[in-house]
Amino acid sequence: MLGAGLALALCALQLCPAALGGSYPQLLVERSGSRRLSKVGGFAWENCGDRRDPVVLQSLSVAPDPISIPGSLRVSAAVSSGKAMASPLKVVLVVEKALGDLWIQLPCIDQLGSCTYNDVCTILDNLIPPGTTCPEPLLTYGIPCHCPFKAGSYSLPASDFILPDVELPAWMTNGNYRVRAAVSNGGEELACVKVAFSLQSQ
Template sequence: MEQRLLLAVLLSLTVTAIQAKRDGKRLVCVQSVQVLRFEWENCGKPEAPAVLKTLSVAPDPITIPGALSAEASGATAVLLDSPLALNVTLEKEVAGFWVKIPCVEELGSCHYEDACELLEQLIPPGQDCPEPLHSYGLPCQCPFKAGSYALPKSDFFVPELELPYWLTNGHYRAQGVLGKEGSELGCIKVALALHSG
């Protein structure tokens, strides 16, 4: 992404960075990235057991590296444990049309067998969750017990990013669908614009 619920929203970008580093793909170290017009919505079925209820992120634009504040709440009616399939669809606006970015070497619009493994790459097992998750008793690794989760308004510092060469300036939208054993657990859509310097 990171802080647990914020990670859920920024997961597609984080997954891209993790896979690129792991697979030795070409990354561009950007001095500054601005995230503008960040929007999100649930796209799951009404009976979906996992839902992000609220999310607010400020300022607009968000400058990376830099400070941001976020608050969020969500709930799951079922235990979320490994393996949790994650289907990501990533699109970029090109000349007024939305173009699906294909999955190439695990980057772009891809299917990931287990989102729990991705979380373990960010925060190894046995390591404490980062602040302020630790202080609020929020989990950052699987399993996530059934129940409600809330992150009060909190301030974060987002460090400098290394991005794949193709993920720089432009308007993007992403959809992430979480599932298990063929059943959809939840879905979220994110839209934003990136401007790198």
């Protein structure tokens, strides 16, 4: 699943429309005390699973740094999958915020934060209804947007996305964050990716 770590991290931070290029209905809701996200910077990533995990993120590049929101984002990525990924795909997110030298795990609030999603395939179907054409540039490069994901190699050349305005919940304060996203099926881990970044809001 191309860019799974990035997409899941964005979803954890209420940025799913940004991950999809903002071309689908706005999924964000106003929350009391919410603030407008203005910049995301210091982006870094790494695979964190067992060396035997069948799905590996081989490369991921995000520019510019920092990313201004609203604004444009250029992403390139490559994934290799030695096994088909079919429903149900369970995703466990652990979202942490730096507090001095400590990392504090954020709870799951309103399906945001350190949450478990028992079938991300259903989430994808809700975002992009089955039978709907996959959004660009996924369509152009033959990258699927629905389960099952066949085994093989997928690559997304440098592609531009437009990021819409994003409202952060009040508990998402400025600072440094890291997100661990683990994907599994039937108890078997398929992939694990960590991303780190900093947030600035207005």
